[in-house]
Amino acid sequence: MSSLPVLNDVDLPQLSPWSFSDKLSSVGIKQLMAKPVEILQINIGKKCNQACQHCHVEAGPNRTEMMSDQTVSRVMELMSNSPDLRTLDITGGAPELHPRFRDLVKHARTLQLNVIDRCNLTVLFEEGQEDTAQFLRDHEVEVVASLPCYSSKNVDQQRGKGVFGTSIEALRLLNTLGYGETGGCLKLNLVYNPVGAHLPPAQGPLEADYKQRLWDDFGIVFNTLFTITNMPIKRFAHQLNRDGHWDTYMSLLNDNFNPSTVDGLMCTQQISVGYDGNFYDCDFNQMLEVPIRDHKEKNIWQIQSLQDLEQRPIQVAGHCLGCTAGAGSSCGGALV
Secondary structure, rough: OOOOOOOOOOOOOOHHOOHHEEEEEEHHOOOOOOOOOOEEOOOOOOOOOOOOOOOOOEOOOOOEEEEEHHHHHHHHHHHHHOOOOOEEEEEOOOOOHHHOOHHHHHHHHHOEEEEEEEOOOHHHHHOOOOOOHHHHHOOOEEEEEOOOOOHHHHHHHHHOOOOOHHHHHHHHHHHHHOOOOOOOOOOOEEEEEEOOOOOOOHHHHHHHHHHHHHHHOOOOOOEEEEEEEOOOOOHHHHHHHHHHOOHHHHHHHOOOHHHHHHHHOHHHOOOEEEOEEEEEHHHHHOOOOOOOOOOOEEHHHHHHHHHHHOOOOOHHHHHHHHEEEEEOOOOOEOOO
């Protein structure tokens, strides 16, 4: 481990007195340090056809922030110049709504990178998106799709009336294209977020339940279920405060800190790029506008390769407890 001094939590008063730095110190870690960047996650814009209650991006139909053509082109240059890079993870908003989404996918595939599209499913039926599912299939894009429950009541409560039914139709469409088949190259992974101030249940048993129910009820197949903890920021933080559950939820995360999750934290091998081209240690820090720390290169125009970002100290704060509670949480689901 680095001999750097303990990194104090980001100045986010709403997270006090829960300190992630103290938790790391309690298990002998003075400083989280970045490894070689294998995953480039880009938030291509905040425009979305939905406005989900738990959305940490606060995305929605009225958001106008979108990655510029210049920024997209520079991101593609960096991808070409970064030999350790293995995956391009595209998120939003609804990333498919960006006019250069397909350019990014095509370029990444020419570099033989795995490409992930974080898809809300309903976007596949938006005007102008009629051939998006076929495009994803043609370029073997991994689809990570939001489906917080296998029942309509919970999904519509969290994501909006009628979303569940449209999501089911989208999953059926993807299945007809070959997505979700065991042993196939077209990966279809689903994402579960708890409804309310709770930790996700164990990922394995819940995945089995999902697979059984979706097959029995709708004839739908998928590959893996990712359980992701609701992070106490943005819309969900506002909901916790409004309902008087803030202290209870933060105590839940703090009390369930699991040291065995630390080695798998996504921020150690991933870099997040905002629609404006600035670097962040993770998507959550990006939404809190907390840039990378102690590193002179803060945006995509100041580096030649993502290798330039190795061995940087990772910026942490109380919300990081959400990634280390229980079985842990990452963009790829549970950590242990």
